[in-house]
Amino acid sequence: MSIPLVQKAEKDDINTSIIAIKRNIERINMLLGLSNSEDIDTSEFVKKSDIVDEVTLDNMQSVTSNAVAVAGSYSTTEQFTGRYWIDGKKIYRKCFSGSVTSSNQTISHGLGNTISDVVDIKAVIKISGLFMPFGYYNVYNGSAQNVSVYINSGNIVLLNTYSGGTYKIILEYTKTTN
Numbered sequence: 001m002s003i004p005l006v007q008k009a010e011k012d013d014i015n016t017s018i019i020a021i022k023r024n025i026e027r028i029n030m031l032l033g034l035s036n037s038e039d040i041d042t043s044e045f046v047k048k049s050d051i052v053d054e055v056t057l058d059n060m061q062s063v064t065s066n067a068v069a070v071a072g073s074y075s076t077t078e079q080f081t082g083r084y085w086i087d088g089k090k091i092y093r094k095c096f097s098g099s100v101t102s103s104n105q106t107i108s109h110g111l112g113n114t115i116s117d118v119v120d121i122k123a124v125i126k127i128s129g130l131f132m133p134f135g136y137y138n139v140y141n142g143s144a145q146n147v148s149v150y151i152n153s154g155n156i157v158l159l160n161t162y163s164g165g166t167y168k169i170i171l172e173y174t175k176t177t178n
Contacts, residue, residue: 031080074170078111081172089174091119096156096169100125105158109171113153120172123149123158127165 073079074095083091096107109115123134125147136147147160149169158167 028082031082085117085119085174089116091172091174093172098167100163100165100167102163103160107156107158108154109156114175116174116176118151118173121149122170124168125160125162125165127162
């Protein structure tokens with residue numbers, strides 16, 4: 001048994017919204033490179049004859065879950081986030097992880113000179129069960145401990161006072177060409 005989430009008088013407005021959500025998900029998939037415009041199967045769009053009589057949690061969950069999963073994914077390969085920076089350029093995301101091998105570690109980002117602006121960067125080092133984020137600074141037993149990071153034309157440079165453990169970095173940026 002399903003409990004309706006809307007009144008019958010509201011169902012046409014909701015069904016129109018479902019169609020719009022499905023089309024936006026397809027557009028997002030196309031922008032992320034998961035499909036291209038030639039591969040769009042329009043038969044998957046909801047037709048007026050296929051519209052459900054009542055919208056329930058069961059028949060809405062798959063649509064909203066897929067949209068959230070695509071928009072919030074993180075990967076070690078470059079991804080378009082579906083967002084745009086203040087200058088209109090697309091915002092891309094690329095993640096990095098590995099072992100902390102030295103206190104001045106260079107990590108190739110593989111993007112060359114294509115980065116136009118860094119929109120956001122997050123870095124965390126994990127050592128012996130402790131998580132220390134980018135910008136971490138502490139004085140312990142008279143010595144400074146810190147974690148910092150910067151980007152240059154070909155690398156991410158992880159500066160820290162630790163060795164051992166692991167790092168995770170999330171880089172969001174715009175490109176010189178879109």
